Amino acid sequence: MDLRIFTEPQQGATYDTILRIAKATEDLGFDAFFRSDHYLHMGGVDGLPGPTDAWITLAGLARETRRIRLGTLVTAATFRLPGVLAIQVAQVDQMSGGRVEFGLGAGWFAEEHAAYGIPFPDDKFSRLEEQLAVVTGLWATEAGRKFSYDGAHYRLTDSPALPKPAQAKPPVIVGGKGPKRTPRLAARYADEFNLPFGSVEETEAQFGRVRAAVEEAGRPASDLVYSSALPICVGRDDAEVARRAAVLGRDVDELKENGLAGSPAEVVDKIGRYAAVGSTRFYLQTMDMADLDHLELVASQVAPQLG
Structure with a gap:
């Protein structure tokens, strides 16, 4: 069972704060450190001292960590042109020695686009599909050959398709709850x-749709890793759970319903319910990035029970 730490730095974090939690992630034995790709805070916080760029952050972490996988959940296709994005991800993969994983989504938060002058088109999903085609096509082009693409949104002519990532292809993560186009x-x-922030029942249904789509495309359903992203709030007793939930501005009962919350035993049981419907990897959304004791508790009392 892979446990990965997933953070939301747009809510308020410097690079040094991110580095501390990434190093703790590595030292405590977690599989990977992921971050969101957002430029504006959400949910009533002030977001101070301001946003950090996802791929600049990961470039720094690539040189300051040694083992953990690094990635985004997920990069917004609205933020970067696909040719430039392919270069950025390939370079960070080289800098990390081949530890990057690439999550890409359509982009959804209109307010952050308005705040920073980023176009927010109506046809985001078709742009996402073309970005996936371009980025993976550039990486797959053999050295010495050229890559061209003529789409509705992006056109590339005789690209040298360089640089190449350290991996033959960084793993590509696609996610979401859409019932047809997403699978x-x-x-x-x-x-x-x-599947981010889905119930066990929603997860089972969407995994089933994806498996069917994968098989229809001529691939074994087992070709894909199936993963869940959920908020984490663990405590040694009820008071500690309540204290951590209060920092997040969340109700304990609501967190238990919609995330991984409670005692280590309760969280292990909930993870087991997701595992029973196919989740083999969990992104633990860690909102309080200063609470490294929380990570230690998960590493020492939750992870060992998962096998």
Whole structure:
């Protein structure tokens, strides 16, 4: 069972704060450190001292960590042109020695686009599909050959398709709750399908749709990793759980319903329910990035029970 730490730095974090939690992630034995790709805070916080860029952050972490996988959940296709994005991800993969994983989504938060002057088109999903085609096509082009693409949104002519990532292809993560187009995209491009913030029942249903789409595309359903992203709030006793939930501005009962919350035993049981419907990898959304004791508790009392 892979446990990965997933953070939301737009809510308020410096690079040094991110580095501390990434190093703790590595030292405590977690599989990977992931971050969101957002430029504006959400949910009533002030977001101070301001946002950090996802791929600049990961470039720094690539040189300051040694073992953990690194990635985004997920990069917004609205933020970067696909040719430039392919270069950025390939370079960070080289800098990390081949530890990058690439999550890509359509982009959804209109307010952050307005705040930073980023176009927010109506046809985001079709742009996402073309970005996946371009980025993976550039990486797959043999050295010495050229890559061209003529789409509705992006056109590349005789690209040298360089640089190459350290890996033959960084694993591509596609996710979401869309019942038709999302499974089709995952079947065509993904190495991993992620369902964020879904119930056990929603997870089972969407994994089933993705498996069917993968098989229809001529791939074994087992080609993909199936993963879940859920908020984490663990305590040694009820008071500690309540204290951590209060820091997040969340109700304990609501967190238990919609995330992984409670005692280590309760969280292990909940993870087991997701595992029973196919989740083999969990992104633990860690909102309080200063609470490294929380990570230690998960590493020492939750992870060992999962095998």
